Amino acid sequence: xxxxxxxxxxxxxxxxxxxxxxxxxxxxxxxxxxxxxxxxxxxxxxxxxxxxxxxxxxxxxxxxxxxxxxxxxxxxxxxxxxxxxxxxxxxxxxxxxxxxxxxxxxxxxxxxxxxxxxxxxxxxxxxxxxxxxxxxxxxxxxxxxxxxxxxxxxxxxxxxxxxxxxxxxxx
Amino acid sequence: xxxxxxxxxxxxxxxxxxxxxxxxxxxxxxxxxxxxxxxxxxxxxxxxxxxxxxxxxxxxxxxxxxxxxxxxxxxxxxxxxxxxxxxxxxxxxxxxxxxxxxxxxxxxxxxxxxxxxxxxxxxxxxxxxxxxxxxxxxxxxxxxxxxxxxxxxxxxxxxxxxxxxxxxxxxxxxxxxxxxxxxxxxxxxxxxxxxxxxxxxxxxxxxxxxxxxxxxxxxxxxxxxxxxxxxxxxxxxxxxxxxxxxxxxxxxxxxxxxxxxxxxxxxxxxxxxxxxxxxxxxxxxxxxxxxxxxxxxxxxxxxxxxxxxxxxxxxxxxxxxxxxxxxxxxxxxxxxxxxxxxxxxxxxxxxxxxxxxxxxxxxxxxxxxxxxxxxxxxxxxxxxxxxxx
Numbered sequence: 001x002x003x004x005x006x007x008x009x010x011x012x013x014x015x016x017x018x019x020x021x022x023x024x025x026x027x028x029x030x031x032x033x034x035x036x037x038x039x040x041x042x043x044x045x046x047x048x049x050x051x052x053x054x055x056x057x058x059x060x061x062x063x064x065x066x067x068x069x070x071x072x073x074x075x076x077x078x079x080x081x082x083x084x085x086x087x088x089x090x091x092x093x094x095x096x097x098x099x100x101x102x103x104x105x106x107x108x109x110x111x112x113x114x115x116x117x118x119x120x121x122x123x124x125x126x127x128x129x130x131x132x133x134x135x136x137x138x139x140x141x142x143x144x145x146x147x148x149x150x151x152x153x154x155x156x157x158x159x160x161x162x163x164x165x166x167x168x169x170x171x
Numbered sequence: 172x173x174x175x176x177x178x179x180x181x182x183x184x185x186x187x188x189x190x191x192x193x194x195x196x197x198x199x200x201x202x203x204x205x206x207x208x209x210x211x212x213x214x215x216x217x218x219x220x221x222x223x224x225x226x227x228x229x230x231x232x233x234x235x236x237x238x239x240x241x242x243x244x245x246x247x248x249x250x251x252x253x254x255x256x257x258x259x260x261x262x263x264x265x266x267x268x269x270x271x272x273x274x275x276x277x278x279x280x281x282x283x284x285x286x287x288x289x290x291x292x293x294x295x296x297x298x299x300x301x302x303x304x305x306x307x308x309x310x311x312x313x314x315x316x317x318x319x320x321x322x323x324x325x326x327x328x329x330x331x332x333x334x335x336x337x338x339x340x341x342x343x344x345x346x347x348x349x350x351x352x353x354x355x356x357x358x359x360x361x362x363x364x365x366x367x368x369x370x371x372x373x374x375x376x377x378x379x380x381x382x383x384x385x386x387x388x389x390x391x392x393x394x395x396x397x398x399x400x401x402x403x404x405x406x407x408x409x410x411x412x413x414x415x416x417x418x419x420x421x422x423x424x425x426x427x428x429x430x431x432x433x434x435x436x437x438x439x440x441x442x443x444x445x446x447x448x449x450x451x452x453x454x455x456x457x458x459x460x461x462x463x464x465x466x467x468x469x470x471x472x473x474x475x476x477x478x479x480x481x482x483x484x485x486x487x488x489x490x491x492x493x494x495x496x497x498x499x500x501x502x503x504x505x506x507x508x509x510x511x512x513x514x515x516x517x518x519x520x521x522x523x524x525x526x527x528x529x530x531x532x533x534x535x536x537x538x539x540x541x542x543x544x545x546x547x548x549x550x551x552x553x554x555x556x557x558x559x560x
Binding site: 101104107111118122125129132134135137138141142145149152153156159160162 | 215269368369370386387388406423425441458459461480482501502503545547
């Protein structure tokens with residue numbers, strides 16, 4: 001027999017009010033309930049879960065690749081290196097633009113390549129012995145040299161190209 | 172009272188020994204004969220080379236702790252590693268020690284020195300008598316603490332900041348150790364030295380035949396005298412009182428000061444040299460270096476320079492007659508701080524450009540010959556070379 005279930009709750013009997021003290025009665029019944037006792041078996045379960053959790057956690061932690069720690073000194077050197085290389089590149093462009101002597105450009109190119117090779121060798125030594133002051137100096141000197149020789153030769157070429165406006169022959 | 176005095180003395184001795192302790196970590200002695208040779212290899216080392224008092228070869232490595240924490244001493248000792256052996260009448264010594272920098276210096280000082288160096292404009296060179304150059308050499312040879320050197324060279328701090336930092340450092344109780352390798356060589360020994368990023372101090376006059384190759388670092392020399400010496404220095408500093416005889420090859424020596432250069436064949440490139448005195452006969456072949464020459468000895472005979480893209484700054488001899496000639500092309504001359512122009516001879520790179528001569532009291536003429544292409548030559552009788560260009 002078909003019927004609409006919404007009609008079942010429309011009758012008066014179904015909508016009658018709850019007794020007034022039903023809340024109090026419920027709370028009293030709740031208080032009288034016996035408390036659940038923690039047995040030694042329960043402690044064992046907690047201990048077992050802890051051991052499993054620790055074991056799993058430890059194994060996950062130990063199997064994780066160690067984070068690569070870059071020493072602050074290495075990071076500083078790398079930052080300085082980047083700054084220098086940017087400037088060296090700019091000076092090289094300026095030098096090539098004013099130098100008319102191809103042999104000179106080739107010799108400077110070779111010199112810079114040699115210095116770069118030395119720098120790479122010293123970088124390996126630096127990573128092996130990051131506290132070695134002399135190795136750090138050699139790295140910085142290498143970069144400073146590249147910059148300096150490019151600046152010096154440009155200054156030299158400029159002097160050579162200057163015309164002696166105030167010509168005076170003292171001989 | 173007597174007991175109290177003894178106790179006080181004992182306390183003082185104990186406290187002193189706590190502040191500075193020197194330990195010998197390596198000591199060896201080898202007998203040598205007239206055919207013995209020695210091969211010394213240094214990597215990031217700090218070495219002193221002295222003349223042996225006898226025919227023996229001595230090696231001693233000491234470490235001096237100054238207020239250094241006890242817990243760190245073991246690690247400092249372990250960083251020292253010297254190996255030596257004597258086979259086939261050759262002594263081979265290798266210093267494999269590692270340098271330990273005190274943590275304090277890392278961030279406060281080195282970073283400052285690594286900043287871009289400002290290009291300090293040099294507008295003139297002053298003439299220096301030989302004694303002044305030698306005095307400067309003695310000063311330059313004195314050990315300076317790394318911290319002081321970094322502060323002085325740093326462009327990170329203003330001058331007033333530098334002064335404050337140096338004063339503060341002077342007041343600070345030092346906590347450091349000094350690791351020192353001392354080698355004493357008998358004068359008959361033929362020495363071969365290969366060095367990388369090391370500080371070598373040749374503290375006494377050595378007449379030994381030396382073949383030295385130094386890459387990086389610093390070389391401080393008293394007097395070297397041997398016609399067969401071959402000294403190659405690359406990317407390093409050279410401070411020497413006298414180099415007499417042999418061959419000197421310099422590649423990118425940032426600071427080279429030589430008190431006296433005598434009977435030497437010098438090849439250089441990308442270097443900066445200041446020479447107190449040229450004596451007897453000297454030959455120089457150079458590419459792109461800067462030379463500053465102050466004096467000529469009384470026994471000076473000839474200086475022959477062959478240069479390309481070089482800058483030669485020369486104070487003309489004051490003590491004797493000379494004939495100075497420049498050959499070449501495309502070269503700027505400045506005589507007594509005034510520019511002198513020459514016509515460009517494109518087809519001949521050996522055109523005679525300048526001829527100066529002055530007779531001395533004894534009518535003798537020593538020779539200065541400079542063959543140069545694309546060079547800058549500044550010559551003066553005055554006491555200053557100004558860069559008017």
